[in-house]
Amino acid sequence: MRRFLDAIYRVSGGIAAALILGICLLISAQILLNLGARILGPGWGGTIPSYADFAGFMLAGASFLALAYTLRMGGHIRVSLLTQKLTGRAALTAEVLCLLIALGVTGTAGWFLVSLVQESVHYGDTSSGIVPIPLWIPQTGVAIGMGLLILALLDTLVETIRTGGPVLPDSAEE
Amino acid sequence: MSDPIVALVLLAVLIGLLALGVWVAIALIVVALVAIVFFSNAPAGLVMATTLWGHSHSWALAALPLFILMGEILLRSRLSQDMFSGIAPWIGRFPGRLLHVNILGCAIFAAVSGSSAATAATIGRMSVPELKERGYPESMILGTLAGSATLGLLIPPSIILIVYGVATEQSIARLFVAGILPGAMLVLLFGLYVAGYAWTRPERIPEEPAHSWGEKFYAARRLIPVGLLIAGVIGSIYTGIASPTDAAALGVVLATILAFASGSFGWKDFMEALMAATKTSCMIAFILVAAAFLSISMGFTGLPRNLAAWIGSLELSQGALLAALTLFFVVLGCFLDGISVVVLTTSIIMPMVQAAGIDPLWFGIYLVIVVEMSQITPPVGFNLFVIQGLTGIDILRVAKAALPFFFLLVLGVVLITLFPGIVTWLPSLMGR
Amino acid sequence: ETWDMPTPYGDTTFHTQNIRDFADDVKEATGGALEITVHSAGSLFPHAEIKNAVRSRQVPIGEFFLSTLANEDLAFGMDSQPFLATSYEDAAKLWEAQKPAIEKLLGEQGLKPLYTVPWPAQGLYTKKEIKTVEDLNGLRFRAYNAALEEFATLAGAAPVQVEAPDIPQAFSTGQVEAMITSPSTGANSKAWDFLSHYTPINAWVPKNIVVVNSRVFDGLDESVQQAVLDAAAKAEARGLEMSKAETEAKVAELEENGITVYEPSEELVAGLKEIGDKMLENWKSTASDDAKGALDAFQQ
Numbered sequence: 001m002r003r004f005l006d007a008i009y010r011v012s013g014g015i016a017a018a019l020i021l022g023i024c025l026l027i028s029a030q031i032l033l034n035l036g037a038r039i040l041g042p043g044w045g046g047t048i049p050s051y052a053d054f055a056g057f058m059l060a061g062a063s064f065l066a067l068a069y070t071l072r073m074g075g076h077i078r079v080s081l082l083t084q085k086l087t088g089r090a091a092l093t094a095e096v097l098c099l100l101i102a103l104g105v106t107g108t109a110g111w112f113l114v115s116l117v118q119e120s121v122h123y124g125d126t127s128s129g130i131v132p133i134p135l136w137i138p139q140t141g142v143a144i145g146m147g148l149l150i151l152a153l154l155d156t157l158v159e160t161i162r163t164g165g166p167v168l169p170d171s172a173e174e
Numbered sequence: 175m176s177d178p179i180v181a182l183v184l185l186a187v188l189i190g191l192l193a194l195g196v197w198v199a200i201a202l203i204v205v206a207l208v209a210i211v212f213f214s215n216a217p218a219g220l221v222m223a224t225t226l227w228g229h230s231h232s233w234a235l236a237a238l239p240l241f242i243l244m245g246e247i248l249l250r251s252r253l254s255q256d257m258f259s260g261i262a263p264w265i266g267r268f269p270g271r272l273l274h275v276n277i278l279g280c281a282i283f284a285a286v287s288g289s290s291a292a293t294a295a296t297i298g299r300m301s302v303p304e305l306k307e308r309g310y311p312e313s314m315i316l317g318t319l320a321g322s323a324t325l326g327l328l329i330p331p332s333i334i335l336i337v338y339g340v341a342t343e344q345s346i347a348r349l350f351v352a353g354i355l356p357g358a359m360l361v362l363l364f365g366l367y368v369a370g371y372a373w374t375r376p377e378r379i380p381e382e383p384a385h386s387w388g389e390k391f392y393a394a395r396r397l398i399p400v401g402l403l404i405a406g407v408i409g410s411i412y413t414g415i416a417s418p419t420d421a422a423a424l425g426v427v428l429a430t431i432l433a434f435a436s437g438s439f440g441w442k443d444f445m446e447a448l449m450a451a452t453k454t455s456c457m458i459a460f461i462l463v464a465a466a467f468l469s470i471s472m473g474f475t476g477l478p479r480n481l482a483a484w485i486g487s488l489e490l491s492q493g494a495l496l497a498a499l500t501l502f503f504v505v506l507g508c509f510l511d512g513i514s515v516v517v518l519t520t521s522i523i524m525p526m527v528q529a530a531g532i533d534p535l536w537f538g539i540y541l542v543i544v545v546e547m548s549q550i551t552p553p554v555g556f557n558l559f560v561i562q563g564l565t566g567i568d569i570l571r572v573a574k575a576a577l578p579f580f581f582l583l584v585l586g587v588v589l590i591t592l593f594p595g596i597v598t599w600l601p602s603l604m605g606r
Numbered sequence: 607e608t609w610d611m612p613t614p615y616g617d618t619t620f621h622t623q624n625i626r627d628f629a630d631d632v633k634e635a636t637g638g639a640l641e642i643t644v645h646s647a648g649s650l651f652p653h654a655e656i657k658n659a660v661r662s663r664q665v666p667i668g669e670f671f672l673s674t675l676a677n678e679d680l681a682f683g684m685d686s687q688p689f690l691a692t693s694y695e696d697a698a699k700l701w702e703a704q705k706p707a708i709e710k711l712l713g714e715q716g717l718k719p720l721y722t723v724p725w726p727a728q729g730l731y732t733k734k735e736i737k738t739v740e741d742l743n744g745l746r747f748r749a750y751n752a753a754l755e756e757f758a759t760l761a762g763a764a765p766v767q768v769e770a771p772d773i774p775q776a777f778s779t780g781q782v783e784a785m786i787t788s789p790s791t792g793a794n795s796k797a798w799d800f801l802s803h804y805t806p807i808n809a810w811v812p813k814n815i816v817v818v819n820s821r822v823f824d825g826l827d828e829s830v831q832q833a834v835l836d837a838a839a840k841a842e843a844r845g846l847e848m849s850k851a852e853t854e855a856k857v858a859e860l861e862e863n864g865i866t867v868y869e870p871s872e873e874l875v876a877g878l879k880e881i882g883d884k885m886l887e888n889w890k891s892t893a894s895d896d897a898k899g900a901l902d903a904f905q906q
């Protein structure tokens with residue numbers, strides 16, 4: 001189970017990374033076209049239709065799909081000056097409380113993101129640029145990312161209670 | 175409940191959650207939910223989903239992960255060490271020595287990137303490990319980085335000047351030009367502070383060996399790759415081949431090519447850089463959308479609007495109005511992200527400002543400097559988050575290190591108020 | 607009752623000023639029973655989210671640029687179809703023709719249109735005088751939607767996507783060399799800083815629309831409903847006058863600041879009209895029945 005969950009976080013993090021690379025490649029291709037137009041004349045250039053929209057949607061996917069991976073790697077920022085001083089039971093209580101609050105928030109967010117996707121599907125919402133991109137596609141990526149974060153928080157909660165203390169790496173360990 | 179009490183309740187919730195160790199993004203969302211559920215009529219869940227989605231896919235934001243990736247690549251190649259060994263002989267005898275690299279590096283990078291978070295992440299990624307290893311005091315490394323990275327907002331291109339220009343219909347071209355001299359002024363102020371620090375505490379600044387002119391020029395050859403990178407990125411923007419957002423992608427491509435060419439960089443390093451960049455940009459993006467949600471919840475409750483309107487009702491003189499607004503923005507900037515503060519309050523503030531006879535162009539630059547302060551004040555300051563992400567050092571400690579630079583920004587505001595020409599002279603050359 | 611109203615444009619835009627007057631009218635007519643808080647410049651929701659926010663009752667009322675919905679149905683985009691309706695009279699006639707289709711389409715999403723206000727007609731901005739369509743050949747031309755991209759291609763220009771805030775930089779660096787936009791946008795972005803020529807080709811007259819959520823509206827007292835409708839009718843008339851005044855003032859401002867303002871030559875107008883006709887043929891082949899019905903009504 002541990003290995004399975006870790007694999008899920010790694011894969012979703014990997015997809016997020018691929019999306020960031022995708023943004024980079026898409027924009028680079030556009031720069032090449034601009035350069036071509038500048039050197040060889042306008043006939044050699046061109047615009048990748050709606051490339052700004054595509055880049056934005058890939059960014060949304062990357063940001064949300066990496067949430068769970070980033071959590072497990074200790075990448076999300078928190079103030080630890082005060083909680084560092086806690087030990088034993090107090091440290092455990094604080095960590096469990098944090099995880100429960102986070103679960104409440106992400107659970108609510110996940111629920112309403114799913115209803116956002118449903119609404120986009122129902123009305124057939126699309127982006128307003130040159131290429132009409134159905135909005136449910138990038139929104140689904142966002143909702144899945146939030147779902148994975150909920151999974152990672154639950155996983156962390158179970159692990160924390162089982163081991164009796166905080167399990168996430170501190171972001172200081174670089 | 176009256177506005178001040180609502181504000182106090184929300185503040186207490188925010189500080190309590192952060193002290194408990196709740197992740198910053200989650201804490202911001204909780205405060206926003208409390209604000210909407212208890213102090214407005216809007217449906218909190220739907221608004222949250224719309225905002226998380228609506229603010230996650232902006233084109234301007236797409237540059238952020240790319241700049242971070244560029245920094246990670248440079249860190250893992252020999253290029254960032256080369257940059258330091260190339261510069262060291264030149265400024266090694268200057269009071270403050272290599273600390274100036276942080277300031278100048280941020281200033282140069284600010285000419286490429288429109289955001290202070292990207293500036294802090296990219297420059298800090300390279301400079302912090304290098305300066306630490308050479309034995310510079312931590313507080314000065316963090317302070318110069320946190321402070322100078324705010325220049326990303328003032329030196330063009332600048333996201334916040336675009337936001338201000340669009341909201342108030344000021345010419346963005348003029349705002350950009352107006353930011354140049356104040357940006358240079360802040361670089362000078364920061365540099366003088368570092369020199370003064372080194373002057374009074376010489377024992378804290380590590381020795382750098384003396385070099386002959388020949389050695390200096392020989393060492394400078396190591397600057398060629400990074401010089402090419404900077405020239406390529408800035409050149410692409412100013413020849414119109416790439417927009418400022420596009421330029422970030424070019425930065426990644428050039429950094430990758432140069433890193434591979436330097437010989438010490440392989441595919442494994444590239445993958446590591448990519449995963450690290452994914453993690454950092456995810457952290458920042460999550461906080462950004464959470465901050466956007468908090469900002470919108472404030473729009474629904476009307477707190478910042480009412481507070482701004484209250485200041486307006488005092489009918490202050492020009493000087494007193496600016497003093498009151500500065501205090502207002504600093505306090506609000508502690509808890510909201512700076513761009514949100516501008517967006518939430520311009521409707522109320524601009525008529526006041528224009529009635530007081532303040533030039534809206536000047537006011538835009540004033541606002542940016544005030545917003546720069548908000549980037550380094552706790553608990554909500556984006557440069558603090560980025561630097562904690564880079565170094566693992568707690569935001570409160572980073573904020574303490576950045577405090578002198580906060581006061582230098584205040585001094586900057588005083589200077590442009592006393593000498594408004596610093597802002598208005600360059601744009602006045604552009605014709606009417 | 608208090609309504610939050612998100613709008614996309616800044617406080618100095620006449621649309622926003624008109625909406626503030628509308629809010630005042632509603633407050634006065636209802637004796638304070640309904641108050642509207644205007645959140646301008648996208649401060650509550652980004653432009654792209656405003657319609658859906660009203661649809662799902664996150665806010666009861668909002669404003670947006672009508673033709674951004676053109677991808678949903680071409681009927682929404684008719685006012686941004688180049689050279690279809692080129693004067694305020696045409697635009698008013700087009701809105702009458704469009705209205706049944708728009709009311710039906712928005713009605714399916716639970717939205718009720720209150721009123722529309724046109725922007726000044728769109729003119730051509732360049733760095734040199736354009737005498738014929740051939741002069742556009744090879745120019746890098748700003749395009750931000752499918753219709754404009756098609757227009758640029760048919761004119762032999764190279765379409766380039768530039769987001770609105772990036773326009774000054776894009777011109778200064780040569781990334782784009784020509785654009786079509788209103789005199790308001792040109793004057794407000796101080797176009798004289800980065801280009802030199804303007805000609806009022808009146809390419810199209812786009813509109814902003816104010817919509818209200820039908821269920822929220824139906825829940826109002828009948829007297830309040832009537833007050834809102836009356837204020838909307840007043841705002842529509844006032845907005846049109848503001849738009850006309852704006853056109854004159856902004857063209858004068860362009861000229862005062864050294865931009866060469868010239869009347870388009872007959873050849874240019876004829877050439878552009880030809881492109882417009884071609885585009886309309888293509889438009890018909892993909893338009894929905896609602897949209898075609900609206901076109902027929904307009905062309906009668």
Ligand code: NA
Pocket residue numbers: 283284285286287288289325326327328329330331332
């Ligand atoms: Na900048």
Ligand code: NA
Pocket residue numbers: 507508509510547548549550551552553554555556
């Ligand atoms: Na702050």
